[in-house]
Amino acid sequence: MLRSPKGFFVQIRPRTPVHWFAIAAALLLTAAAYLQSAVFEFAYDDYGQIVYNPRVQSWKLVWSNFTSHVWAHTGDLALYYRPVFMLWLAANYALFGLHPLFWHLTTVGLHLAACGLFYVFARRLTENQWTAVIATLLFGLHPAHVEAVAWISGATESLLAVLLFGSLLCYLRHRDSGKRGMTGSLAGSLVLAFLAALTKESALVLPGLIFSYEWAFYRASPSWKDRLRSAVRAMLPYVPVSAAYLVVRALVLKSAVPEQNMAGYRAVLLAWPEAIAFYIGHVLFPVHLSVFYKPLLVFHPGWQNFVLPLMAVAAGAGALYYGSRRSRVFAFLSLWCITLLVPMLNVTLWNNLENVHDRYLYLPSAAYCLILAMLLSRLKDLHHTRTVAAVLVLIAGGYIYVTEREMRYFRNDYELAHHGVALSPDHPIALQLLGNSFIRQGRVAEAVPWLVDGIGVDPKNVQTLLSLGFCYSEMDNLLLAEESITRAIALKGSEPRAHLLLGMVRLKQNRLTEAEAEIRLGLRLQRQLLSEGETLYHYYLGNVLYAKGDVQGAVGEYLLETRNNPANDPAVATAQARLEEIYKRDSMPVPQH
Secondary structure, eight states: OEEOTTSOEEOOOOOOOHHHHHHHHHHHHHHHHTGGGGGOOOOTHHIIIIITOGGGTOHHHHGGGGSSOTTTTTTOOOOOOOHHHHHHHHHHHHHHTTOHHHHHHHHHHHHHHHHHHHHHHHHHHHSOHHHHHHHHHHHHHOGGGHHHHTSGGGHHHHHHHHHHHHHHHHHHHHHHHTOOSOOHHHHHHHHHHHHHHTTOGGGGGHHHHHHHHHHHHOOSOSOHHHHHHHHHHHHTTHHHHHHHHHHHHHHHHTOSSOOOOSSOHHHHHHHHHHHHHHHHHHHHSOOSOOSOOOOOOOSSOOIIIIIHHHHHHHHHHHHHHHHHTTOHHHHHHHHHHHHHHHHHHHHHHHOSSSOOOGGGGTTHHHHHHHHHHHHHHHHHHTTOHHHHHHHHHHHHHHHHHHHHHHHGGGSSHHHHHHHHHHHOTTOHHHHHHHHHHHHHTTOHHHHHHHHHHHHHHOTTOHHHHHHHHHHHHHTTOHHHHHHHHHHHHHHOTTOHHHHHHHHHHHHHTTOHHHHHHHHHHHHHHHHHHOSSOOTTHHHHHHHHHHHTTOHHHHHHHHHHHTTSOTTTOTHHHHHHHHHHHHHHHTTOOOOOO
16 A cells, blocks of 8 residues: 555555466467367277277266276276276266367367476476476477377376376475475375376386486485485375276276287387387477377387487487486476386387377476477577567467468368378278278278278277178178178177177078077176167167067067167167057057156
């Protein structure tokens, strides 16, 4: 309060710091860059994880995600244990149903939340507000994040980042308090660390990040033994958290590690330099991106696939070492990149078809964006303000342009698959997805060539064989349909959908007893996977029973089908129409549901 010349008191309101406007502008610019994704459809894994997944559409089944893996409802390999992410999907479904507009908005919202927490983390690290603002702008707009932000299923990365940054910030608050033992901040950090692990397996590196921070910022003694002791002491509370997650995961998945890769460890290990060089290139020059890349495997090391990538990795390591000698922050960010390489390279050991993905750069790119922001801030301190502004505008403008362009192919399954095939013509999953996109549009004849090509690349892909068998069945080419489906059953006899499709073929062949047996077997296998979600089984079993003259049995099956969700079961309306036809013929009222 100040006294005016006439004796009146005037209240002076403090000004809002300019950097708050700057960070708000950075977040708004990020939101605007991803605005077009709001009109995108579901794509790729969205169908399996959301649209056709009863475990996110029923609160009775949601909790089963804590006792099973992500793809348990399909019978796929038990690779991912991510119950917190599945809860996120269930919450979205409870709020928005199957309206992709809102799902995309919440996915962008997660990215903005991660950006906001990254800003606080960067400001805490550098003690410079403007450096943190610049880093947040670059992080928000970096094109390598398109896969994590424009694709709903890619939200694992941003949800993980929110929890991981939150855990780190709580730890830093605990550290700043100077208190030994358990505090509220440390407890909060440990809880967030466990939730992060239940979101995605990459969170297991958090103890390594805590160790890296203490190692980089230790000042009490020049002795490396004291530094090591301090770093180990800091990370110790997080080790039981990671161990607890691994124990729970092993109990649920019945395995501590994924199955052995099919390519062999030698081909994978020799490909690590190329994989690291791939990520270095995509964080520095994020163009020509895709969800599907040619698998990186090196069976015969040579100049292009081994020597040059190894030189690139050595150059990158040298740059990180040089910077680490001059800045503690740079040293920590270098250790951040190295630590996060562990889960990225671990993927290559078991997933030989999709062993690199741009979404894996989400957290590592935070270090790169902060390093770049620090370099620009250094130029500003040297009185090159106009140069810094011009460079920042150029980089941000380039990021916006590339992000907007790279985002387009996430519009729907067809665009995503077509783009993937264009960049990686022999990628079996891209070919399968392109074929399935035609099936979803009812264009089965156009799907066949792509699925045939997919089988040519990967003859043991059960899902591609089943999609091809379905197409042939719809085209009434029953011999080829039977051939494809029986090949799939020979590869994986426990696949419920295979027996359903074979039953559908047997029905068309008028082999009714065999048709009934196959569909009942498929239904039994499906129930072993999940107590609900028996989409299509009861309808086609009803058709078989109706053809056999068992009208009462058929009615019972049709009634069971009509209990499914019409939004993801195309047979519900047909089953209801068949029921009305039967009851009208027999002059009986249709039961009300």
